[in-house]
Amino acid sequence: xTVPHLLDGVLTVLAEQGVGALSVRTVAxxxxxxxxxxxYYYRTKSELVRAGFDYAGEQFLADVVxxxxxxxxxxxxxxxxxxDRRERRARVWLAYAAISAxxxxxxxxxxxxxxxxxxxxxxRNLSDHAASQLFAMIDGVTVQCLMLPQSERRxxxxxxxxxxxxxxxxxx
Numbered sequence: 001x002t003v004p005h006l007l008d009g010v011l012t013v014l015a016e017q018g019v020g021a022l023s024v025r026t027v028a029x030x031x032x033x034x035x036x037x038x039x040y041y042y043r044t045k046s047e048l049v050r051a052g053f054d055y056a057g058e059q060f061l062a063d064v065v066x067x068x069x070x071x072x073x074x075x076x077x078x079x080x081x082x083x084d085r086r087e088r089r090a091r092v093w094l095a096y097a098a099i100s101a102x103x104x105x106x107x108x109x110x111x112x113x114x115x116x117x118x119x120x121x122x123x124r125n126l127s128d129h130a131a132s133q134l135f136a137m138i139d140g141v142t143v144q145c146l147m148l149p150q151s152e153r154r155x156x157x158x159x160x161x162x163x164x165x166x167x168x169x170x171x172x
Contacts, residue, residue: 003051006031006038010052015091019099022048046103053096056089057113072124073165079138080161081145082153090142125172134168137161 009031013022022045028035042048060078063085069075081087100106114135121131141161145153 003041006041007052007055010048011056011088011092014052014095015088019049019095046106049096049099050106050109052092056092060089072169073162076138076161076165080142080157090146094143094146126168130168137164
């Protein structure tokens with residue numbers, strides 16, 4: 001059994017049942033392994049969450065590379081839950097954000113990742129202010145999208161993020 005199978009189990013539990021359901025037993029059941037196999041790699045719930053989130057991040061980066069986004073909006077859309085794969089990833093992110101709010105170690109790791117992404121936006125000629133605003137908007141729109149049927153998500157994005165990003169891009 002490889003660790004990616006366990007991490008797929010973590011993502012399945014987080015995406016489908018939320019962080020409250022995450023345990024060695026639920027991950028083992030989702031991955032089709034014994035609880036002892038999960039505990040061999042991950043001793044705590046925080047370790048499971050962190051490993052799952054890191055794994056989801058690797059998948060996100062691979063998807064971005066494969067999509068070869070040309071515009072800022074193309075890149076941002078890779079984040080948004082516009083299909084089943086991105087919705088699953090967004091649900092994992094939301095679970096991670098929820099547990100990070102109460103876990104100082106995960107909160108520090110989350111802040112580090114957020115800063116890295118903000119710096120990435122700045123490296124693409126966005127001002128610090130615009131990068132911070134965009135990052136906050138992506139988070140908020142992602143949460144709003146998760147509460148809507150998929151058919152209503154793109155219109156929300158077109159009303160909220162698209163005008164903001166268009167304004168940013170026209171000023172570059």
